[in-house]
Amino acid sequence: MYIKLDKLNIPRSKTGKELIGTREMAAFFTSSRSCVYLGMLICVLGYQAASSSAQDVSSLSLSYYDKRCPTAQQIVRKEMDCAVRNNPRNAAAMLRLHFHDCFVQGCDGSVLLDDTVTQVGEKTAYQNLNSLIGFDLVDRIKNQLEGECPGVVSCADLLAIGARDAVLLVGGPYWDVPVGRKDSKTVSLDLANTDLPAPNQNLVTLVSNFLGKGLSVQDMVALLGSHTIGLARCVNFRDRIYGDFEITSHNDLTSQAYLSKLQSSCPESSHDNNLSPLDYVSPNVFDNVFYESVLKGQGLLNSDQELYSSLVGFETSDLVKTYAADPLIFFQHFSDAMVKMGNITNPEGGEVRKNCRFINS
Ligand code: HEM
Structure with missing residues (x-):
């Protein structure tokens, strides 16, 4: 197909x-x-x-590795299973890596490239530096794949399959991942700086970014449900918790207790790297509780809360209500949007890297 x-x-x-x-x-x-x-x-x-x-162009197929490397999917699943059992944050790490890969030049593994003397990678981009994790896990999976089928499975496909497995392993939906991506021979720090969305951006900017990638408003709201797992650093939500959090939340006892907790681990001017869960109710489970929190005005990132509280967010707030009320619709829209996001290809083509950190010599 x-x-x-x-x-x-x-x-x-x-x-x-x-x-x-x-x-x-x-x-x-x-x-x-x-x-x-x-x-x-x-x-x-x-x-x-x-x-x-x-x-x-996108000529991905579900059967691409059927003959080329029949065990590819099993190898990724086994390693992901082990990694997520060991630490559920690995699921969040893999999911975010795939997203940050696809939004810069398309899903081509460019995010994984290390800096070299001739090429500066994307790892030092504003949204990646001191933030993106999971590179060691990618190396481990890639080593297994190379051991079984040398030079066959691309790093970009590894991320796409790994992200699907990550979601599934923490309780989210399953979807078939079209494969056959190639790894880029180039990177773009500039594009990573301009194209990766930031938590202080308003709804209009976020929507236009996603539309620019061929993703709809519905796709964006569903994909942001990824923030049902994983952690964020204080520097990314400080403005929110010392800003309009009190106004958007109902200011009831639960909200007040949650806000105090956030403020005690994230002071106004220090401890930038202190971590808090993006979904404090069920941080390690892929569910729709993220939307329930946003409905209550308790989104951790400003960009999350914008979905519901922005003055222009009629469509997005309706979707937040829908997903908060019906986890199955959320799962369906999320799976569809992940396939769409994964179909953003780099038209320049490329290679299958032997080591995800470096282009083949
Ligand atoms: C409006 C778009 C988005 C913005 C502004 C945004 C922003 C952020 C920020 C600021 C963090 C915390 C990073 C840190 O503090 O170091 C984060 C974490 C995360 N994001 Fe997003 N994000 C967006 C969309 C997405 C999408 C589309 C996905 C997946 C498809 C995703 C998956 C994740 C995950 C899983 C984490 C947790 C990572 C971890 O625990 O290491 N995000 N995001």
Whole structure:
């Protein structure tokens, strides 16, 4: 089975160039009934038209490794199982690695490349530095794959399969992962700095970023449900807990206790790297509790709470309510969105790296 970007319902111009998200963007703003953002809309569409050619071809298939490396999926599952049992944070690490890979040049393993004398990698980008983890786990899985089928399974596919297994192993949904990605021979620190979303960005900026990648508003809200697992550093939620947290939350006893706890581990001006769970109710389980917390105004990151509390978030707040009420719809939309995100390919093609940290010599 081949899944092509055409199936993602992305509008195209007569030349075949995608006008990614144009219709979605218009719909989002219309539903937001906000004329204030018209100028920004024009700006965003201009940006999208200029940056949309990076997602041309996707010829991934579910059977790609059936003959080439029949045990590939089992090897990844076994290693992920072991790693997540050992420390559930490994599930969060793998899921985020796949996301940060796909949002920069497409899902091509570029996030995994180390700095060399000739190439600066993406690991020092604002959203990655002191934050992205899981590289050792990737090395372990890659070693096993190379032992069984040398030079066959790409690092980009390893991340896509690993992310699916990660979600499944902590109680989330299963989906079939189309495979056959190639690893890039290039990296882009600049793109990593511009394209990875940041927690202090507002809803309009976040939505336009996702639309620029061919992902809809629904995809974005569903994908953000990933914050049902994993941890965040104080530096990323300080503004929120000393800012509008009290206003968005119901200021009841539970919210107050939660806020005090957050503030005691994350003071106003130090301990930047202190960690707190993104979902304090069930931090190691992939469920829909994240949306329940956002509904209560208790989202940890400003970007999470924007989904529900932004003045222009009519569509997003409806989706938050839907996912909080129905975990199965959340699981279905999340799985669909993960496949879409995984289909963002790098049209330049590439190779199958022997070591995920370096291009083949
Ligand atoms: C609006 C878009 C997003 C923003 C602004 C955002 C931002 C963040 C931030 C700031 C952190 C904490 C990092 C730290 O403190 O070091 C984080 C963690 C995480 N994010 Fe996101 N994120 C977004 C979307 C996503 C998506 C789409 C996924 C997956 C598909 C994802 C998966 C994760 C996971 C699993 C963690 C926990 C990682 C860990 O524990 O090591 N995020 N995100």
